[in-house]
Amino acid sequence: MKKQFAVIGLGNFGFYLASGLFQKGHEVLGIDINPRQVQEIRDQVSRAVIADATDLQALKELELEKMDAVVVSIGSVLNSSILATLNVKDMGVKRVVAKAVSNPHGRILQKIGADEIYFPEKDIALTAAQRLDNPNVLDYLPFMEGYSIVELAPPREFIGKTLMELDLINRHGIQVVAVKELVPENVVMIPTGRYLVKDSDVLVLLGPDKALAGLKE
16 A cells, blocks of 8 residues: 655665655655755655755645654754654654664654654664674564564575474474565465475574574574
8 A cells, every 4th residue: 555754864774765665656755954865866756855854844844744654864963863853743743763873862762752763773783793693594673672583594404394393483482474485486474384494485583582593503
C-alpha cells in the first residue's frame, strides 16, 4: 500500500532513505535547508523542497501532519535535530522517526517524543562486527536487550538435515522464523520441522545473542 513519508535532512542517510522509499512506490517529500542537497535528490523523490526544519511555520506550510511518518535525519547539528523533532511532534505527526549520532542524543530525542530512534553508524558497526566474527552471518538486527535477528548461511553441518533434526529451539533457544530460498527465489515464513535445509538457503534466526554467537562453534 502506498504511503506518504517526509525525510528532513538529505545527507547520506536521508538521501538513501528517501530515494529507497520512493523506489518502493511511496510518495516521498525530501526537505533540506541546503539547496544543493535538494537539487541532488529532486529526481529521486516525489517532491523536494528547501526549508529550515527549525522554523515551525515553514514546516506547517508543508502539511507534514498528513504524512504516515516523518524522519528527522539531521545528525551533524544536534540543536537543529532536536528542534526539528520537537516541531514535527508539535504538529501532530502520527509517527516521528529520528536519527541519532550518540546515546545522549538518542535519549534527548526520545524524551521529546520521537517514536523511533535510529543509530545508523552504530547499527552498521555492529553488523560489520558480526560478519567479521562469523562469516556465515549475512545480516544482523538487534531485537531487544540480549536478543537479535540474524540471517545465516547454514553451516555445513546443517545442510541436508531437517529443522526437526537440528532442533535449534530446544538445544539453543533459537527460533527459525523464516528461510530465504535462493534457488528458486522464495521465502518460507515460519517453516515446519520437516523443512530440509539446503546449501542455497539463508536462515533467518531469532534468539539470545550468546546462543547465536555459539552457532559458529
